[in-house]
Amino acid sequence: MEERDFFDEVTERKVHKMVCPHCGQAAEYELSWLVRRKRAQLPRGANDNDRARFAKARSYMLRMDDLAGCKNIRCRKRFEVVGVQSVADLQEVAAGSAENRAERIRAAFGRRSLG
Numbered sequence: 001m002e003e004r005d006f007f008d009e010v011t012e013r014k015v016h017k018m019v020c021p022h023c024g025q026a027a028e029y030e031l032s033w034l035v036r037r038k039r040a041q042l043p044r045g046a047n048d049n050d051r052a053r054f055a056k057a058r059s060y061m062l063r064m065d066d067l068a069g070c071k072n073i074r075c076r077k078r079f080e081v082v083g084v085q086s087v088a089d090l091q092e093v094a095a096g097s098a099e100n101r102a103e104r105i106r107a108a109f110g111r112r113s114l115g
C-alpha cells in the first residue's frame with residue numbers, strides 16, 4: 001500500500017500576504033497547496049505494516065507555488081515565495097486529540113531548544 005492510499009488529496013488555493021523583495025510592496029497572493037487529509041479508515045486490503053504506517057500518518061499540505069509575480073504594476077517582477085511554510089501540519093484539523101496536542105508541544109519545545 002502506498003502513502004497516497006492513506007490520504008484524500010485535493011488542491012486548494014489560499015491567500016497569503018507577502019512582500020515583494022524588489023519593490024517592498026505588500027500584497028495578498030493566492031498560492032496553490034496540495035492538501036493531503038488522512039482518511040478516516042484504511043482502505044481494504046491493508047496488512048499489519050500498512051496499519052502501523054497509517055497510525056503514524058498525519059494530514060499535511062505542500063505548497064506547490066515557489067514563485068509569485070509582483071502585483072505592483074510598476075514592478076511586476078517575479079520573486080521566490082518565502083516566509084510561507086512549504087509543508088504545513090494539518091494535524092490539529094485532522095485529529096486534534098489532547099494527546100496529539102501534547103506531542104506537538106513537546107516537538108515544538110524540542111525544536112526551540114535545538115535552534
Ligand SMILES: [Zn+2]
Nearest residue numbers: 020023070075
Ligand atoms: Zn515588486
